Amino acid sequence: MENRPLSPHIQIYKWHISSLVSISHRITGIINFFAITLICIWFALMLLGESNYQIIKNFLETFLGKFILIGITWSFSFQMLSEVRHLIMDLGYGFELQTTKITGLLVIFGSIVLTILIYLIGRGLI
């Protein structure tokens, strides 16, 4: 009786838009937690000394620094749009299968568009 095996679950279950958005919502939530902490530390360091500003600025201009910045921007964009989707669902709307697919895709592509927009605005290109 006790040696009954557990049937496979996440290893075999097929992903679809809604489950992908849901898991990404969690992952971006965790990323955002660390991102906000990191940003706070940067600000605190800047308050502590002028030379720190230069060090952080140099770091942010490296490839890794840029990757982190753009990553954080995407993560925030995704979380925000997905949260709006959840809010609408909490009101009881958008549960039809077709609708969930469309809103899920809107969140995924919207987050990319939003990231590019924020980048362009930040660069002063728009």
Added chain:
Amino acid sequence: MVQLSLPKSSEVKKGKYFKDKTGSKNLRKINIYRWDPSTEENPRIDTYEVDMDNCPSKVLDILNKIKNEIDPTLAYRRSCAHGVCGSCAMNMGGKNGLACTTPHAEIDGDIDIYPLPHLKVKRDLIGDLDGLYKQYQSIEPWLKNNSTKQTTEIYQSKEDRAKLDGAYECIMCACCSTSCPSYWWNGDKYLGPAVLLQAYRWIIDSRDEERKARLKKVSDELKLYRCHTILNCTNACPKGLNPAKAIAEIKKMLATANV
């Protein structure tokens, strides 16, 4: 707790290969999860080559064909064969459904057949659903009317009856609950979509007098609010119902009503 990998004794090994003996040109490979309780061995995947020229259209037809013509030791539940009893619920091509209503033409490539996910396996494709049935019992799925004087039937308006549409059709096949990651990780406490849909069905029944008590009962961090609208349930339901929406409606009732 979230346990992403399977326990050691549940890891799936490669099993036997049953080569086609009919000489058919139209063959399809079917990979089926097997576990024999009489041995100490791990579960395995057996592969069967099936002649599709002489096989009707549903996944259950393939299983019947294998059991009748290739390997009689294969065990699975089935009964009505047209989507009413809910016995043949299993995971086909990575998605839960009823084998008797799922056309094999809808699955690309080799067909992988597993028992319903994250259940204790009794044998081959048969999972243990006792936990789910106990939870179903816990919501007391029957009409509760305390008046002792009324001896006639209780009338219900057409509008009130219409509220039960989409909830009463559930056949308790467990496709939805066993597709839900929240139910995988917290199945001992979280009621899961199937049971919550039924809880909703009794909460909104105009003839039932225990609405408040029912709402209070499901109003629990773990029993109800483990639903994070992943929507695997609605995607899996072979009857086209929407458990996720029912759960959202319960949450809404709890947020607006004074329970």
